[in-house]
Amino acid sequence: MGARLSLSRLTAPLQENVRRVLQLGRAVALVWSASPGWTLANAALIALKAGLPLVFLYVLKLLIDSLAQNYFGGGTPAADVNERVVVLVGIAAGIALLQSLAVAAGRLITDTQAQVITDHVASLLHKKSIEVDLEYYEQPKYHDTLHRAQQQATYRPRRIVDRLLDVAQNGLSLAVMGAVLVSFHWAILPVLALASVPGVLLRMRHSAQYYDWERRATAEERLASYYNEVLNSVGHAKDIRLFGLGPLFRERFVALRKKLRQQRTRLVWSRASGDFIGDGIAVAGMFAVFAAMVHSVTTGTITVGSLVMYFTALQRAWSHVGAMLHSTSELYEDNLFLGELYEFLDLEPRVLEPDSPLPVPAPIRAGVAVENVSFRYPNSGRLVLSNVSLRIRPGEHIALVGHNGSGKTTLAKLLCRLYDVSEGAITLDGTDIRRFRIRDYRDQLGVLVQDYPHYQQSARENVWFGNTALSLTDPRIDAAARASGADAVFARLKSGYDSMLGNRFRDGEELSGGQWQKVALARIFVRDCPILILDEPTSALDPDAEEEVLARFRQLAQGRTTILISHRLSAVKDVDTIYVMEQGRVAESGAHADLIRRGGLYARLFELQAKNYRV
Ligand code: ADP
Numbered sequence: 001m002g003a004r005l006s007l008s009r010l011t012a013p014l015q016e017n018v019r020r021v022l023q024l025g026r027a028v029a030l031v032w033s034a035s036p037g038w039t040l041a042n043a044a045l046i047a048l049k050a051g052l053p054l055v056f057l058y059v060l061k062l063l064i065d066s067l068a069q070n071y072f073g074g075g076t077p078a079a080d081v082n083e084r085v086v087v088l089v090g091i092a093a094g095i096a097l098l099q100s101l102a103v104a105a106g107r108l109i110t111d112t113q114a115q116v117i118t119d120h121v122a123s124l125l126h127k128k129s130i131e132v133d134l135e136y137y138e139q140p141k142y143h144d145t146l147h148r149a150q151q152q153a154t155y156r157p158r159r160i161v162d163r164l165l166d167v168a169q170n171g172l173s174l175a176v177m178g179a180v181l182v183s184f185h186w187a188i189l190p191v192l193a194l195a196s197v198p199g200v201l202l203r204m205r206h207s208a209q210y211y212d213w214e215r216r217a218t219a220e221e222r223l224a225s226y227y228n229e230v231l232n233s234v235g236h237a238k239d240i241r242l243f244g245l246g247p248l249f250r251e252r253f254v255a256l257r258k259k260l261r262q263q264r265t266r267l268v269w270s271r272a273s274g275d276f277i278g279d280g281i282a283v284a285g286m287f288a289v290f291a292a293m294v295h296s297v298t299t300g301t302i303t304v305g306s307l308v309m310y311f312t313a314l315q316r317a318w319s320h321v322g323a324m325l326h327s328t329s330e331l332y333e334d335n336l337f338l339g340e341l342y343e344f345l346d347l348e349p350r351v352l353e354p355d356s357p358l359p360v361p362a363p364i365r366a367g368v369a370v371e372n373v374s375f376r377y378p379n380s381g382r383l384v385l386s387n388v389s390l391r392i393r394p395g396e397h398i399a400l401v402g403h404n405g406s407g408k409t410t411l412a413k414l415l416c417r418l419y420d421v422s423e424g425a426i427t428l429d430g431t432d433i434r435r436f437r438i439r440d441y442r443d444q445l446g447v448l449v450q451d452y453p454h455y456q457q458s459a460r461e462n463v464w465f466g467n468t469a470l471s472l473t474d475p476r477i478d479a480a481a482r483a484s485g486a487d488a489v490f491a492r493l494k495s496g497y498d499s500m501l502g503n504r505f506r507d508g509e510e511l512s513g514g515q516w517q518k519v520a521l522a523r524i525f526v527r528d529c530p531i532l533i534l535d536e537p538t539s540a541l542d543p544d545a546e547e548e549v550l551a552r553f554r555q556l557a558q559g560r561t562t563i564l565i566s567h568r569l570s571a572v573k574d575v576d577t578i579y580v581m582e583q584g585r586v587a588e589s590g591a592h593a594d595l596i597r598r599g600g601l602y603a604r605l606f607e608l609q610a611k612n613y614r615v
Helices: 002-034 036-071 081-131 134-138 140-152 156-182 188-232 234-243 246-298 304-345 408-415 438-442 459-464 475-484 486-491 513-525 543-557 592-598 601-614
Strands: 368-375 385-392 397-402 423-428 445-448 531-535 561-565 577-582 585-590
Touching (some): 002 036, 002 081, 002 156, 002 304, 036 081, 036 304, 081 156, 081 304, 134 140, 140 304, 156 188, 156 304, 188 234, 188 246, 188 304, 234 246, 246 304, 385 408, 385 423, 385 585, 397 408, 408 531, 408 561, 445 513, 459 475, 459 486, 475 486, 475 513, 475 543, 513 543, 531 543, 543 561, 577 592, 585 592, 585 601, 592 601
Parallel strands (some): 397 561, 397 577, 445 531, 531 561
Antiparallel strands (some): 368 385, 368 423, 577 585
């Protein structure tokens, strides 16, 4: 047992490293799939950049040898030697020029490729962002991952491309220089490899330490960026001033950054000393090889030109080893990001399309039925709805009322198929809604959610988003805006329906809560759908505005099935059936008058609210 344990302790880091290396393979695949053409161009350029120094070294050797033979030997130079020297210098200059060209072209290609990849990753993220379940957004753990993946998508892929190119380029150049060195003596490579082992080990140890520290520090770094956000963001500006919280959050930010900075500096110091020791050993190895080369010149085994060539190759090989180590350790850090990106990209939705979808009934004849539905949120053991049943005939108006947390919004989410029920079923004309294509089913619904968005787009588009199948100039958009009251709001804006709404962009005009509400209402008015769901549509409104919204809604609701969620009982008393929710169950149901007569929970709540209104 003990032996097994220690074995797994030994193999676990190995497995982790294998996983990271495989993860890099996925990065290469990502780079390739985003930009195969640019990748090939880059590969060709790398080969060129690795090959040119080889040719250069050889020309250098020829040049030095012919100079040594003809000018230092004491004899008369051969007739054509000047011409030969000029040609060799010319070739060397040409190679150097070609190298500069390759560097410039490399920059161009890498930059363009990085942009292509950045946009590709952003597009992958966006595709996944709209594909994943709502669950993903409602869990802070996942939300952080998404947030980081999205934030870093702008620069990490570029870094990964750069590092991978570095590793490839230096690896190839190293191989080329290695081949040159082997032609001097086979033992050079093993000697150099041995001499660089301590450096490699020290660097790996540092990379692991740094990686671990990064993981541990992530939470505190996020906290620091939260303080930064509190100090800088519009959302906090008022509160920070009114409560005088600025200095407090500044102090917290400064203290946390100081702590992180000190930890990082300690790591950088330990790396610098490790690098020095590793480099020292490698330099000793390198000069041992150099001594052997010099000795060969003295015994006449190689020429002076060859010595220059071999020593330059030795130096270059050494610098390629250093660069490769550097890039590899930087890739460690990028791995952190890759892990989060892949975790997000690999998410599978749980709310699935059916294998063989059925057509959605039109018109609806029997209505919507919630049949013995129980529900718990994924990753939570608690039953939020238990055994809920209700039936809504076509054209019927119902309301869900009850205390906060009694499960009303959750039931609405199930009706919209944002989650699937844990037990029981929701049916439309007797068919389980999981049998319809999700898009087809949702097209039957006009839903105004509690936290509807304020699209920072034009007024007309804000309504049109409700039904993008229409053309942007369709008169139904104007009609919906008139019906919801948004038309009067737009009429007062500088450019009418073409005005940009919200204050995020230039020339945008901010609306009040009540005005935004009318715009959101217009968005569902423009939908041509048989079922309407309104979740607390009036919670942010004053009583006048509430009455107006409800009156307009009642008009639209005629002939349609409607589900109204509200904690203001005065808003719902005219509906056909009221369902009173209590701790995830339907406690009672019936028309307002029946429920009052019954004297149960509803009657008590109604009396309480009515008393408050009278005061
Ligand atoms: P209501 O709309 O009646 O105020 P909700 O349906 O929003 O009630 O919430 C019902 C219960 O479900 C509450 O206890 C709430 O804490 C829980 N809940 C709501 N959303 C989630 C979620 N995304 N994950 C886990 N629990 C949730």
